[in-house]
Amino acid sequence: MAIKGGGFDRKSKAASNIPDSSLADIAFLLLIFFMVTTVFKMGKDRPIEWAQASATEKIDEKIKNILNIWVERDGSVWVNDRNIPLEEVSDIVRPLYAASQRHLVISVRADRDTPYSYIDSVQKELVAAGVVRVVFATMLERQMRGIRR
Amino acid sequence: MAVLNQKKTKANSAIPTSSMADIAFLLLIFFLVTTTFPKDKGLAVVLPEQGEEVAVSQRNILHIIVRVDGIVDLRRGESTSVQQMRPDDIESVWRQEVTANPNLIAAVKTHPDAPHRYMIDVLDALQLAGAERISLQILEEF
Numbered sequence: 001m002a003i004k005g006g007g008f009d010r011k012s013k014a015a016s017n018i019p020d021s022s023l024a025d026i027a028f029l030l031l032i033f034f035m036v037t038t039v040f041k042m043g044k045d046r047p048i049e050w051a052q053a054s055a056t057e058k059i060d061e062k063i064k065n066i067l068n069i070w071v072e073r074d075g076s077v078w079v080n081d082r083n084i085p086l087e088e089v090s091d092i093v094r095p096l097y098a099a100s101q102r103h104l105v106i107s108v109r110a111d112r113d114t115p116y117s118y119i120d121s122v123q124k125e126l127v128a129a130g131v132v133r134v135v136f137a138t139m140l141e142r143q144m145r146g147i148r149r
Numbered sequence: 150m151a152v153l154n155q156k157k158t159k160a161n162s163a164i165p166t167s168s169m170a171d172i173a174f175l176l177l178i179f180f181l182v183t184t185t186f187p188k189d190k191g192l193a194v195v196l197p198e199q200g201e202e203v204a205v206s207q208r209n210i211l212h213i214i215v216r217v218d219g220i221v222d223l224r225r226g227e228s229t230s231v232q233q234m235r236p237d238d239i240e241s242v243w244r245q246e247v248t249a250n251p252n253l254i255a256a257v258k259t260h261p262d263a264p265h266r267y268m269i270d271v272l273d274a275l276q277l278a279g280a281e282r283i284s285l286q287i288l289e290e291f
Contacts, residue, residue, distance in 0.1 A: 027173040034180035051266040053273035059189040066189055071265075107189055110265045116215075117261035119268070120287040127196050135191040138269055 039063050043081045046070040048111040052141035059135050061105045067096060071110035075118040089125035097131055109137040192272050194283065209252045214288060215259040219267040236270035243278040255280050258288040
């Protein structure tokens with residue numbers, strides 16, 4: 001009788017198949033993670049070109065307490081998918097600010113080429129609404145300082 | 150043999166669990182696709198409250214005037230001499246100035262027609278230099 005396997009018998013008795021009994025556990029773990037971290041988007045993004053800044057930092061506030069105000073190149077202002085006349089920004093923001101117990105952070109998302117006069121008007125509207133915390137949304141600018149200077 | 154305890158129905162009384170993993174994966178993929186991680190980033194500023202205007206001695210003000218072409222005019226409080234520079238240079242200037250006068254306030258005055266990004270460049274340089282007292286204004290006389 002020929003020797004099975006050419007004489008090379010399996011010596012180890014360790015199971016050779018991948019254990020799949022914990023597959024469902026892993027799936028549920030991921031499922032619960034994504035369920036907890038999911039935040040459904042509130043409004044659509046406006047097409048703007050971001051300004052860049054190397055001091056960019058994360059906003060330290062819950063997402064539901066951040067209100068995005070989009071300012072486009074032509075000076076049109078968008079809040080929550082609606083185009084709003086500049087003068088009405090404070091009327092829109094004031095009730096939202098009160099509803100958030102003054103926790104609201106305004107993220108001014110302006111196109112990099114927006115003339116500053118529009119930004120200044122938005123700022124004045126925000127001051128009129130009593131808002132204190134404002135963030136100028138920017139993209140992080142990566143720079144190699146040693147080379148640039 | 151007694152037939153008393155014999156089951157009549159052959160239906161399985163256990164809840165089927167073989168499709169549980171499928172359901173889990175379905176939900177998993179759904180939440181994977183719908184997840185948006187927060188990407189709110191920017192330069193934080195604190196606006197003054199309404200009517201909260203304080204008179205500041207000219208000595209403690211560093212006027213930073215942002216022109217339409219992005220070049221910055223720097224004017225120290227009382228003096229009338231103007232120094233021109235690029236926004237990047239403000240960082241080192243601010244560090245020097247603030248060691249000389251810790252009460253210094255940066256008054257960033259931007260030309261109404263200047264693009265937003267030039268103001269951001271200046272604000273960026275000031276924040277990199279650790280400036281905390283920044284006032285953002287619009288340039289009125291030019």
